[in-house]
Amino acid sequence: MSTLLISGSDTDAGKTVVTSALLAYQQKYLAHQRWAICKPLQSGMGDGEHYQRSFELTQPLETVNPLRFQEPLAPPIAALQEGKTIDLGLAWQTLQMLQQSHEQVLLEGVGGLGSPLTRELTVADLARDWRLPTVLVIPVRLGAIGQAVANVALARQAGVTLRGIVLNCVEPRTAEQIANWAPIDLLQALTQVPILGMLPYLEDWSNLDRLAVAAKQLNLELLLSKTSMPTAIAGV
Ligand SMILES: Nc1ncnc2c1ncn2[C@@H]1O[C@H](COP(=O)(O)OP(=O)(O)OP(=O)(O)O)[C@@H](O)[C@H]1O
Ligand SMILES: C[C@H](N)[C@H](N)CCCCCC(=O)O
Numbered sequence: 001m002s003t004l005l006i007s008g009s010d011t012d013a014g015k016t017v018v019t020s021a022l023l024a025y026q027q028k029y030l031a032h033q034r035w036a037i038c039k040p041l042q043s044g045m046g047d048g049e050h051y052q053r054s055f056e057l058t059q060p061l062e063t064v065n066p067l068r069f070q071e072p073l074a075p076p077i078a079a080l081q082e083g084k085t086i087d088l089g090l091a092w093q094t095l096q097m098l099q100q101s102h103e104q105v106l107l108e109g110v111g112g113l114g115s116p117l118t119r120e121l122t123v124a125d126l127a128r129d130w131r132l133p134t135v136l137v138i139p140v141r142l143g144a145i146g147q148a149v150a151n152v153a154l155a156r157q158a159g160v161t162l163r164g165i166v167l168n169c170v171e172p173r174t175a176e177q178i179a180n181w182a183p184i185d186l187l188q189a190l191t192q193v194p195i196l197g198m199l200p201y202l203e204d205w206s207n208l209d210r211l212a213v214a215a216k217q218l219n220l221e222l223l224l225s226k227t228s229m230p231t232a233i234a235g236v
């Protein structure tokens with residue numbers, strides 16, 4: 001059994017698209033395995049609905065989004081506006097239940113690695129406390145290098161075990177833009193974490209075959225490996 005947290009540098013970085021590509025890959029090429037998806041805290045509409053609509057899930061549907069908030073805001077702000085408290089224990093129990101019945105659990109984070117889950121904890125804190133190997137989704141745009149360096153530094157400081165970075169083309173990109181905005185050698189030199197590949201811009205990312213083929217281009221061996229170097233060690 002293993003769990004992977006798909007986090008990123010920001011909201012709209014492409015966490016859902018990358019997670020969907022991994023799930024599509026499993027359903028096409030590893031159909032004998034049982035994988036589960038969980039977005040433990042969801043604010044606003046979209047992700048959980050997408051997963052339930054697009055995939056044949058083998059898990060109870062209520063485990064996709066254990067905690068939900070109406071407003072598309074940071075969970076502690078949305079919860080306050082709804083007069084709700086955030087019980088991470090419920091999310092933890094859901095994850096443990098999924099881990100006991102699935103070979104792989106894909107956990108989608110909220111916003112970026114530094115985004116708040118409660119008034120005390122960020123996504124990075126949860127990744128550390130729950131010992132979640134984490135991948136950072138970084139959108140390919142001017143500024144990608146700075147976002148990668150900043151979020152790897154946050155992961156290192158928080159004690160998060162980073163599997164690496166997945167670059168993601170949230171909009172159509174030329175080869176020149178990709179080379180200039182997200183140069184692999186410079187990214188690896190400055191962050192000291194592996195670049196696990198890039199997801200191209202997909203016109204129709206609801207097409208599971210296209211998502212599965214795109215996922216095949218990623219370094220799945222490292223991404224889904226059972227062991228990984230904690231960032232602190234990798235960064236020495
Ligand atoms: N590789 C891609 N190909 C095509 N469109 C993409 C791709 N990645 C992202 N997008 C576009 O960017 C939008 C945001 O991506 P996505 O929903 O995956 O972000 P997210 O990080 O999951 O956001 P949130 O923080 O809301 O969960 C998508 O709805 C889609 O329109
Ligand atoms: C609504 C959106 N899609 C996300 N679910 C919530 C992102 C919260 C980000 C908060 C922040 O880091 O400032």
Ligand SMILES: [Mg+2]
Binds near residue numbers: 015016017
């Ligand atoms: Mg998402």
